[in-house]
Amino acid sequence: MKARVFSGVQPSGNLHIGNYLGALSPWVGYQQQFETIFCIVDLHAITVYQSPAELRSKIEETAALFLAAGIDPKHSSIMVQSAVPAHSELAWMLTCVTPVGWLERMTQYKAKAAAQQTVGDGLLQYPVLMAADILLYQAAIVPVGEDQAQHLELTRDVAQRFNSLYGETFVVPQTGLPSVGARIMGLDDPTVKMSKSATGAGHAVGLLDPPDKIRKSIMRATTDSNPAVDFAILSPGVENLLNIFQAFSRWSDEKMRAHFTGIRYGDLKKQVAEMVIAHIEPFQQRYREITSDPGYVARILREGAERVAPIANSTVELVKSRMGLYTESR
Numbered sequence: 001m002k003a004r005v006f007s008g009v010q011p012s013g014n015l016h017i018g019n020y021l022g023a024l025s026p027w028v029g030y031q032q033q034f035e036t037i038f039c040i041v042d043l044h045a046i047t048v049y050q051s052p053a054e055l056r057s058k059i060e061e062t063a064a065l066f067l068a069a070g071i072d073p074k075h076s077s078i079m080v081q082s083a084v085p086a087h088s089e090l091a092w093m094l095t096c097v098t099p100v101g102w103l104e105r106m107t108q109y110k111a112k113a114a115a116q117q118t119v120g121d122g123l124l125q126y127p128v129l130m131a132a133d134i135l136l137y138q139a140a141i142v143p144v145g146e147d148q149a150q151h152l153e154l155t156r157d158v159a160q161r162f163n164s165l166y167g168e169t170f171v172v173p174q175t176g177l178p179s180v181g182a183r184i185m186g187l188d189d190p191t192v193k194m195s196k197s198a199t200g201a202g203h204a205v206g207l208l209d210p211p212d213k214i215r216k217s218i219m220r221a222t223t224d225s226n227p228a229v230d231f232a233i234l235s236p237g238v239e240n241l242l243n244i245f246q247a248f249s250r251w252s253d254e255k256m257r258a259h260f261t262g263i264r265y266g267d268l269k270k271q272v273a274e275m276v277i278a279h280i281e282p283f284q285q286r287y288r289e290i291t292s293d294p295g296y297v298a299r300i301l302r303e304g305a306e307r308v309a310p311i312a313n314s315t316v317e318l319v320k321s322r323m324g325l326y327t328e329s330r
């Protein structure tokens, strides 16, 4: 039996090249060797307020972006988190074994809570729901960007704690970080990661941005007061641009150095923009083809949920029986 890989994206805004390089693109490579499940985590998205109409449309848009990136529904299950109630059910059981101090230490919780007037309990519980998503499918590997590595560590801790309290139940998953592109920074502020929920016009390159907008955002990216690339003194903005170029081109470190040493920042930005556009244009073409077929994405999501629900339900039954909860089957 193939080992299982699970990962997800929140339909909480416009997906950007960070989501593509840190998650969607690496996911494609797991499909042949593993059993793969890719999830649109709408229950995670509502940990901060989402406009209902927008959330509804972003769910199918996100699924179509998975498909455009090369997730093949013949090999992978693509599903929506809230369509499989076992995610919420297991999350509650795991909440009961997770010390609150573990959750209060999470850096994403601290950053997101600081930006809210009222902090919903769901924001604190976010990593427990993520642990449930992963442990529900007994996933061996979870490919994510670097910002999610801390949550993955917590998932491992929760799994180990549960296993030691109630007996071997969960596979303890490994984190799958991409070698390049694991942390793409904001173009306007390269000290913070590129994020869907950041509002600045020049912050992100959206996966559905037209080429002119992509050029404009990259040409306006923050660099520093030096004129040209010097690998001995890379500022965060220049390093980020080089990182984006390398992640799309797959060039080696040596080739990057040989090509970009001494290149003026204006030229660097032009080359980065053209490299991004060369990858994004065919991707957007596939997206248009996928979304031109009404009902196609909804069908893929329905089939994905139907395929994974039995796995999820049997884990919930196992957990209930381990914890002594009422279950007729055991």
Ligand code: AQP
Pocket: 008, 009, 010, 011, 012, 013, 018, 019, 020, 021, 022, 023, 143, 144, 145, 146, 147, 148, 181, 182, 183, 184, 185, 193, 194, 195, 196, 197, 198
């Ligand atoms: N800047 C990034 N660089 C590399 N990878 C990234 N990811 C996110 N930002 C970057 C990876 O994309 C996947 C999906 O992320 P998510 O939707 O679960 O939420 P997030 O990590 O909180 O990402 P965002 O884009 O910043 O969303 P918002 O603003 O809604 O919170 C994950 O694998 C993540 O690591």
